[in-house]
Amino acid sequence: MSTEASARVALLGPGSWGTALGLQLCRNGHSVRLWGHEAAQIEAITQERQNTQFLPGFPFPATMTATASLDEALADATDCLVVVPSHAFRQVCSQLASRLPPGLGVAWATKGLESDTGQLLHTVAQEVLDARPLAVVSGPSFAGEVARGLPTAVSVAANDDGFAKRTAQLLHGGRFRAYTSEDMVGVEICGAAKNVLAIATGIADGLGFGANTRAALITRGLAELIRIGTALGGRPETFTGLAGMGDLVLTCTDDQSRNRRMGLALAGGQSVDEARAVIGQEVEGVITAMAIHRLSERLGIEMPIASQVYRVLYEQVSPQEATRALLEREPKPEFG
Ligand SMILES: NC(=O)C1=CN([C@@H]2O[C@H](COP(=O)(O)OP(=O)(O)OC[C@H]3O[C@@H](n4cnc5c(N)ncnc54)[C@H](O)[C@@H]3O)[C@@H](O)[C@H]2O)C=CC1
Numbered sequence: 001m002s003t004e005a006s007a008r009v010a011l012l013g014p015g016s017w018g019t020a021l022g023l024q025l026c027r028n029g030h031s032v033r034l035w036g037h038e039a040a041q042i043e044a045i046t047q048e049r050q051n052t053q054f055l056p057g058f059p060f061p062a063t064m065t066a067t068a069s070l071d072e073a074l075a076d077a078t079d080c081l082v083v084v085p086s087h088a089f090r091q092v093c094s095q096l097a098s099r100l101p102p103g104l105g106v107a108w109a110t111k112g113l114e115s116d117t118g119q120l121l122h123t124v125a126q127e128v129l130d131a132r133p134l135a136v137v138s139g140p141s142f143a144g145e146v147a148r149g150l151p152t153a154v155s156v157a158a159n160d161d162g163f164a165k166r167t168a169q170l171l172h173g174g175r176f177r178a179y180t181s182e183d184m185v186g187v188e189i190c191g192a193a194k195n196v197l198a199i200a201t202g203i204a205d206g207l208g209f210g211a212n213t214r215a216a217l218i219t220r221g222l223a224e225l226i227r228i229g230t231a232l233g234g235r236p237e238t239f240t241g242l243a244g245m246g247d248l249v250l251t252c253t254d255d256q257s258r259n260r261r262m263g264l265a266l267a268g269g270q271s272v273d274e275a276r277a278v279i280g281q282e283v284e285g286v287i288t289a290m291a292i293h294r295l296s297e298r299l300g301i302e303m304p305i306a307s308q309v310y311r312v313l314y315e316q317v318s319p320q321e322a323t324r325a326l327l328e329r330e331p332k333p334e335f336g
């Protein structure tokens with residue numbers, strides 16, 4: 001990535017998060033070309049000078065434009081930030097592979113695992129893109145709050161210290177803080193698993209359970225996250241950091257979270273498809289629940305809360321039955 005003060009960022013994924021990060025980059029004096037694969041959406045953004053579908057109410061500065069041409073988005077770009085949902089991550093990286101100059105770093109703010117393989121996204125990027133600097137941006141950060149300029153802190157983990165600093169520096173500024181990390185594995189598994197745990201907490205709150213239940217689910221959910229995360233090679237401190245506990249608490253406790261709202265809707269008797277249609281945006285925890293379930297089985301890691309979310313989503317188990325199964329588990333030591 002270039003080191004000049006004002007960068008030209010190709011930002012791939014004009015959803016709520018891509019748009020909010022684009023606004024933040026523009027506030028920091030950079031220019032942004034927002035690429036999307038749906039011509040009609042790009043046309044609407046270009047006409048309205050805001051993202052009415054995914055992040056209404058935030059007019060674009062002159063330095064942010066949208067295009068449906070990936071070549072146009074990447075032309076002269078000094079930086080590339082991918083913010084598509086996880087199901088599109090490999091496909092978008094493949095489209096980038098033949099277009100990126102050698103050595104140009106790629107950062108992403110996608111949260112999730114590859115659904116078919118359960119792979120962390122940096123391993124997908126390593127497979128598809130030639131050797132180059134890679135970074136992931138994650139942490140407690142609702143798009144709407146970042147767009148409004150409310151104080152927010154995230155973590156930027158990279159395979160290259162200079163690239164972590166570069167990416168953090170692009171985003172850091174005003175009321176947005178970006179910390180660097182070397183732990184891509186830990187940061188990525190946290191960002192993926194917390195969405196599944198947020199569905200669990202939404203279910204509990206939707207069933208009318210209390211604050212005790214919510215705190216227990218967050219805490220035991222964190223224990224599950226630490227178990228799978230350390231098994232994959234994540235560093236212990238990451239799990240209590242912004243991408244870990246920070247994002248877990250945010251997503252489990254606030255109704256801005258679409259994953260939490262999915263849980264609330266399931267507890268209220270809606271199907272996954274009905275809830276998805278009402279939410280109208282990506283709910284990453286639904287496919288991640290499947291990927292985490294398979295991964296934990298393969299690794300022999302016990303994840304009872306995530307596993308009950310999987311059963312509710314994919315095995316027609318009712319939220320009430322899933323709760324019963326959790327509560328009927330044998331007592332065991334809290335640690336170890
Ligand atoms: N919205 C938020 O507050 C935050 C979201 N994230 C993560 O950012 C990622 C994107 O989420 P949002 O922007 O919120 O989603 P969104 O639902 O607001 O928008 C999704 C965007 O992805 C695009 N898209 C869908 N399929 C695509 C494909 N095959 N190829 C290219 N683009 C495609 C859609 O056109 C749309 O612009 C997710 O992994 C999410 O977990 C992370 C932090 C905060």
Ligand SMILES: O=C(CO)COP(=O)(O)O
Nearest residue numbers: 139140141142257258259
């Ligand atoms: O990742 C997020 C905040 O950090 C957004 O969470 P949801 O996808 O559940 O809305």
